[in-house]
Amino acid sequence: MIYFWQQVYNFCQHITSRIGDKLLEDFAKLEPTRKADGSLVTAADKWADQEIRTGIKQCFPTHGILTEETEHLLPINDWCWVVDPIDGTTNFTRGLPIWGISIGLLFKGTPVFGFVHFPQIQQTYHGYFYGDTGLTGPKGAYLNGDRIYTSNADASMNHIFTLCARSTEVLKNYFPCKIRLTGVASYNMLLVACGAALGSLEATPKIWDIAGAYPILRAAGGQLIHLEPQPVFPLPQGTDYSHRGFPSLCVAHPKLINEFKPLVEFIGEKALQHSS
Template identity: 70%
Template sequence: MIYFWHQVYNFCHQITHRIGESLLADFAQLEPTRKADGSLVTKADKWADEELRLGIKQCFPTHGVLTEETEHILPPNEWCWVIDPIDGTTNFTRGIPIWGISIGLLYRGIPVFGFVHFPQVQQTYHGYYYGNTGLTGPKGAFLNNNLISTSDASPTMNHVVTMCNRSLDILKHDFPCKVRITGVTSYDLISVACGATLGAIEASPKIWDVAGAYPILLAAGGNFVHIDPENAFPLTKGVNYGNISFPCLAVAKENLISVFKPLVESIYQPKSLLNLSSV
């Protein structure tokens, strides 16, 4: 199993850095088009998506693939890669340097390994979190191969929580921290993992937005709360995840759930929160 994880890490490192170098040449140079769901896409997204799919097929031929740009139905394979070729396409096209290549590896529908590379800011994160899958292997979360962990701090106005544009109604209530909006779900979740922020609130991310960051966050000691428990892990084979959202709350420590959960409840339908679950 150790050799397998060594293969996985090396593959992710090599392909994301190769693709990232090419994408840097297109940074702020391409005009996006709008997809049916309203999100943006460029020829760079499509190229990177194809390169990732071809690389996985060559190196891991028995594994399935789920991607933002092409493959939305979860295949029956025990192992499945979930890729977002450019998480933060709007930032990428408008010259904002926070955007990345996100890769998550599912085992029986549960993200157990994540690798997210942000070429413009030269940050590369990876992490292993096996939960109750029975898998064994390396442990921990890392930034540029240095071990990271979540913050132990209590909320103050000297600390930061990130959120998406669709969550801004929360600010109609008193909020215990400063707020930042990056426009990149994986970056927001990982900012909790590395201790930069105490929490992240995301109203409508897709599976390719969270699958890479999820194991990194949990491996670093964070908590991931499914706002809609019906859309939680494990994923279901044969389901089309193209239009399914994974609204979530990420926090640095479990005790912060009680701090931020009521604020999240204030902007979401209560019935979707009756059985709020976390891992």
């Protein structure tokens, strides 16, 4: 199993570095088009998606693939890669430096390995979290090779909490932290993982937005609370995830759940009503 995990890490490191270098050449130079769901896409998204899918098929031919741009049906394979070729396409096209390549590896529907590379700001996160899958292997969460952990601080106005653009309604009431919006779901979660933020809220992320960051967050000590009544993982196989949202609250440590969850639950309820 150690050899397998080394293969997985080496593959992610190599392909995200190569693709990232090419994307840097296209940064802020491409005009996007709008997809049916309202999100943006560029030729660079499609190219990166194809390159990653081709690489996976060559290196891991028995594994399934689910990506934002092409493959939305979770296959029945035990192992499945979930890919967002450019998380933060709007930032990428408008010249904002926070955008990345997000790759998650699922085992029987549960994310167990994540690798997220942000070429413009030269940050690369990876992590392993096996949960109840019975898998063994390397442990921990890392930023540029250094071990990272979530913060153990209490909420205060000297700490940061990140929101997505669709969850700013929480600001109508008192909120116990300073708010930031980066525009990138995976980066928001990883800010919690590395201790920079105490929490984050995503109202309508898709599975490719969170699959790469989830194992890193959990390995660093953080929690992901799904704002819906039923457990999310393991994901049912054979399901189309093109329109399925996963309203989620991330927190640095369990004590923060009771503080933040009552403030944000209505966001999850609205998101689920909208998707049903």
